[in-house]
Amino acid sequence: MTKPLLRSLAGETLPVPPVWMMRQAGRYLPEYKATRAQAGDFLSLCYNPDLATEVTLQPLRRFGFDAAILFADILLVPQALGADLWFVTGEGPRLSTITGPADFARLKGVDDIHDTLAPVYQTVRNLSGALPPEVALIGFAGAPWTVATYMIAGQGTPDQGPAHALKRDDPATFDALIDLLTKATIEYLSAQIEAGAEVVKLFDSWAGSLSGEDFARYAVAPTKTIIAELKTRHPGIPVIAFPRQAGDNYIGFHAATGADCVAVDDSVSAEWVARNVQPDGCVQGNLASHHMVTGGEAMVSEVRRIRDALSGGPHIFNLGHGITPDADPDNVALMIETLRGA
Ligand code: CP3
Numbered sequence: 123m124t125k126p127l128l129r130s131l132a133g134e135t136l137p138v139p140p141v142w143m144m145r146q147a148g149r150y151l152p153e154y155k156a157t158r159a160q161a162g163d164f165l166s167l168c169y170n171p172d173l174a175t176e177v178t179l180q181p182l183r184r185f186g187f188d189a190a191i192l193f194a195d196i197l198l199v200p201q202a203l204g205a206d207l208w209f210v211t212g213e214g215p216r217l218s219t220i221t222g223p224a225d226f227a228r229l230k231g232v233d234d235i236h237d238t239l240a241p242v243y244q245t246v247r248n249l250s251g252a253l254p255p256e257v258a259l260i261g262f263a264g265a266p267w268t269v270a271t272y273m274i275a276g277q278g279t280p281d282q283g284p285a286h287a288l289k290r291d292d293p294a295t296f297d298a299l300i301d302l303l304t305k306a307t308i309e310y311l312s313a314q315i316e317a318g319a320e321v322v323k324l325f326d327s328w329a330g331s332l333s334g335e336d337f338a339r340y341a342v343a344p345t346k347t348i349i350a351e352l353k354t355r356h357p358g359i360p361v362i363a364f365p366r367q368a369g370d371n372y373i374g375f376h377a378a379t380g381a382d383c384v385a386v387d388d389s390v391s392a393e394w395v396a397r398n399v400q401p402d403g404c405v406q407g408n409l410a411s412h413h414m415v416t417g418g419e420a421m422v423s424e425v426r427r428i429r430d431a432l433s434g435g436p437h438i439f440n441l442g443h444g445i446t447p448d449a450d451p452d453n454v455a456l457m458i459e460t461l462r463g464a
Pocket of ligand 1 (some may be wrong): 262
């Protein structure tokens with residue numbers, strides 16, 4: 123019996139959608155915080171295959187999700203390319219910046235990334251032997267535009283201003299960076315697939331700040347290149363693309379990129395997604411994360427509404443973005459019970 127998540131990705135409409143959650147291994151779980159403390163810091167946890175395997179499995183033990191997502195981070199690729207990376211508690215990631223050709227020239231080549239990333243591949247191998255038979259293993263990477271926004275600015279930004287500025291002022295360096303990240307992402311995801319990932323997901327968290335021609339060039343084109351090459355090397359590998367906050371640009375994204383599934387955030391309604399995106403293939407989403415904090419009848423009715431709105435086609439139930447540290451694990455259990463029950 124094929125795993126439910128893989129059946130949805132293959133285009134089947136199931137009576138109950140498979141479910142997992144972005145950031146399902148995370149700080150809302152006391153057992154995550156304990157393992158992270160044992161590792162020391164977040165990056166040490168990402169590069170420790172035994173502990174990264176453990177935190178990946180923790181939410182499965184509690185909730186019985188249909189998928190496990192590799193525990194790692196989208197910013198490990200810049201680090202593997204030679205950028206400095208550290209996390210400031212309470213603030214987020216910091217990286218050395220890319221401000222022009224000299225910074226770009228200091229980055230490593232694509233072939234050099236695997237030394238740094240080898241522990242991540244080991245985590246995938248561990249997981250691939252440790253999952254319950256009905257649970258699918260998802261590998262992931264950031265999409266080139268989103269990763270570039272962090273590399274250029276050296277941190278997260280509200281409007282991705284520094285990346286837009288480099289794109290305008292030094293298009294040669296900007297395009298070279300997108301190209302390097304596209305190639306590195308292909309090698310990284312390919313290695314995850316060889317290690318046992320059964321699905322891969324591309325997180326384009328800042329796709330919503332690209333519009334018009336820029337969306338086509340920097341969200342659609344790199345995604346399409348990555349998917350085409352992965353499917354050439356690994357025929358049949360399903361890919362989930364998440365061009366977060368793409369709005370109208372969600373329409374046609376399956377066909378434009380070759381993605382098997384398009385993940386949608388909660389700025390679009392499930393009814394809109396059913397009409398405009400789901401006719402093209404599987405969709406994933408899109409319960410607002412704040413329901414995992416507040417729970418109650420409002421959450422229960424939202425879960426049912428999204429499930430019912432998307433019941434006419436292939437659907438993977440998820441949040442619209444990652445679960446937050448202030449979420450209540452009891453609400454996650456109630457969400458799953460609601461989804462699978464009445
Ligand atoms: O979903 C999962 O459970 C798998 C693991 C995963 C993490 N990050 C672990 C993590 C995945 C898939 C990511 C993706 C990621 N990382 C994205 C794309 C998705 C999104 O959220 O938009 C981005 C933009 C990043 C970069 C990143 N990592 C930021 C901006 C931060 C700081 C913000 C925060 O939540 O603290 C991180 C840290 C991070 N990545 C944590 C986790 C569990 C928290 C670190 C901790 O334990 O302190």
